[in-house]
Amino acid sequence: MTDVIVAGAGLAGLVAARHLAADGVRVRVLEATADVGGRVRSEQVDGFTLDRGFQVLFTAYPAAQAELDLDSLDLRSFRPGAILARPGERTTLADPLRDPSALVPSLLNRNVTVADKLRILALRRTLARKPLAEIMAADDCSIDEYLRRKGFSGKFRRRFAAPFYGGITLDRSLSSSRLVFEYTFKMLSEGEIVVPAEGMGAIPRQLAKTAREAGARIDTGRTVDVVSPDGDGVTVETDGETITADAAVVATDPKTAAGLTGCAGIPTEGDGCVTQHFSLPASERLDTDRRLLLNTVDARPNTVAPISEVAPECAPHDSELLSATFLGTPEETDDELAAEVRETLDSWYPEHDFSELELLETHRIPFAQFAQPPGFRKRLPDVDDPDGAVYLAGEYTEWSAIQGAMESGRRAAQAARRDL
Numbered sequence: 355m356t357d358v359i360v361a362g363a364g365l366a367g368l369v370a371a372r373h374l375a376a377d378g379v380r381v382r383v384l385e386a387t388a389d390v391g392g393r394v395r396s397e398q399v400d401g402f403t404l405d406r407g408f409q410v411l412f413t414a415y416p417a418a419q420a421e422l423d424l425d426s427l428d429l430r431s432f433r434p435g436a437i438l439a440r441p442g443e444r445t446t447l448a449d450p451l452r453d454p455s456a457l458v459p460s461l462l463n464r465n466v467t468v469a470d471k472l473r474i475l476a477l478r479r480t481l482a483r484k485p486l487a488e489i490m491a492a493d494d495c496s497i498d499e500y501l502r503r504k505g506f507s508g509k510f511r512r513r514f515a516a517p518f519y520g521g522i523t524l525d526r527s528l529s530s531s532r533l534v535f536e537y538t539f540k541m542l543s544e545g546e547i548v549v550p551a552e553g554m555g556a557i558p559r560q561l562a563k564t565a566r567e568a569g570a571r572i573d574t575g576r577t578v579d580v581v582s583p584d585g586d587g588v589t590v591e592t593d594g595e596t597i598t599a600d601a602a603v604v605a606t607d608p609k610t611a612a613g614l615t616g617c618a619g620i621p622t623e624g625d626g627c628v629t630q631h632f633s634l635p636a637s638e639r640l641d642t643d644r645r646l647l648l649n650t651v652d653a654r655p656n657t658v659a660p661i662s663e664v665a666p667e668c669a670p671h672d673s674e675l676l677s678a679t680f681l682g683t684p685e686e687t688d689d690e691l692a693a694e695v696r697e698t699l700d701s702w703y704p705e706h707d708f709s710e711l712e713l714l715e716t717h718r719i720p721f722a723q724f725a726q727p728p729g730f731r732k733r734l735p736d737v738d739d740p741d742g743a744v745y746l747a748g749e750y751t752e753w754s755a756i757q758g759a760m761e762s763g764r765r766a767a768q769a770a771r772r773d774l
């Protein structure tokens with residue numbers, strides 16, 4: 355039997371471990387923290403289930419369909435489209451093909467032009483025909499440039515694209531690669547935006563369970579300090595233990611992976627965000643019809659997500675759970691940010707009373723995604739770039755998303771199996 359060490363139990367490491375174990379390889383996963391999941395985690399606070407940052411799964415991701423048992427995740431879906439909010443005004447913008455009941459409010463929405471609405475439908479048709487491989491390989495430019503070239507108005511770019519795609523890329527200036535726009539736009543047209551009833555942490559828990567069932571051993575609280583290629587195999591040092599193995603898959607965050615492997619191509623610059631979770635009495639429910647609220651004016655906060663309207667299991671029955679996300683790494687205290695959220699909600703919903711809006715938790719995530727400027731894909735490392743029997747698994751070998759992480763894990767396992 356062959357031994358492979360996997361360093362890191364985020365989505366990429368768990369998928370790699372499962373594939374290797376299913377192929378009969380003896381796998382041991384070493385995870386530095388107390389739990390699996392990496393950047394995808396949930397925690398329980400006073401009867402609420404809080405994800406670490408606002409995160410969603412797109413069911414159309416090929417890796418979600420290949421790697422996850424979506425039925426057992428008990429998924430709860432956001433309604434397609436969004437509510438565009440500014441002081442004193444809330445309007446609905448939906449995809450009438452996916453949500454015919456939203457046709458009238460969407461057509462009446464004056465935040466984007468009629469020509470923009472027709473362009474959305476045309477883009478939907480174009481991208482439906484464009485294979486994902488072509489989207490990944492096409493010539494690159496920024497999202498903003500892409501939308502300009504397609505003729506979208508400044509209103510559309512500022513009021514919808516900036517908060518919506520700025521929320522996905524954590525960059526409201528839309529300077530990220532158009533690849534992320536095209537890929538996610540296609541996924542949104544072809545599937546649903548969901549969260550598991552038990553929070554996003556249910557995704558890595560399911561992956562860990564299936565990896566264990568395939569035979570992988572997962573040790574948490576074990577930090578890998580050194581990975582060195584050694585003759586035909588590798589030596590891995592962790593918390594005083596030295597382990598020799600036939601191969602190692604480094605599935606840590608990119609900065610740690612760069613340190614462990616010395617691989618120069620690993621991107622280490624990234625973008626962050628701050629997500630605050632709030633409880634609100636059920637009587638003050640926002641009635642978003644399960645749609646995301648986008649701030650059309652500024653990023654303070656950029657988005658508000660009606661979590662318990664989408665997944666009622668995430669809050670006690672007499673309370674609502676909302677999350678509000680700020681982009682970047684704001685320096686204000688938790689209470690100062692919470693005061694801004696209250697002020698913004700007051701201005702969006704003057705008919706509501708937010709005096710009982712209570713801050714439950716603030717998650718400050720300085721490195722949520724690696725930076726994805728135009729052309730970034732050409733500079734990414736491949737899973738087998740490190741010397742010797744060392745492989746990389748991490749979203750940074752593909753693109754920054756759950757899809758990228760799981761696809762990378764599968765490819766790393768494949769490369770390790772090929773060479774062993």
Ligand SMILES: Cc1cc2nc3c(=O)[nH]c(=O)nc-3n(C[C@H](O)[C@H](O)[C@H](O)COP(=O)(O)OP(=O)(O)OC[C@H]3O[C@@H](n4cnc5c(N)ncnc54)[C@H](O)[C@@H]3O)c2cc1C
Binds near residue numbers: 406
């Ligand atoms: C706030 C936020 C929102 C997001 N929203 C979305 C979204 O809506 N949709 C989407 O598709 N993607 C989203 N993403 C991106 C997605 O979550 C990530 O791309 C993906 O989870 C990365 O997985 P990974 O396995 O590559 O890395 P990680 O999740 O970083 O996993 C690395 C693991 O390695 C462990 N580790 C680190 N160092 C060591 C060491 N020395 N020894 C052992 N273990 C170590 C870490 O503890 C961690 O468990 C979001 C990310 C964040 C943070």
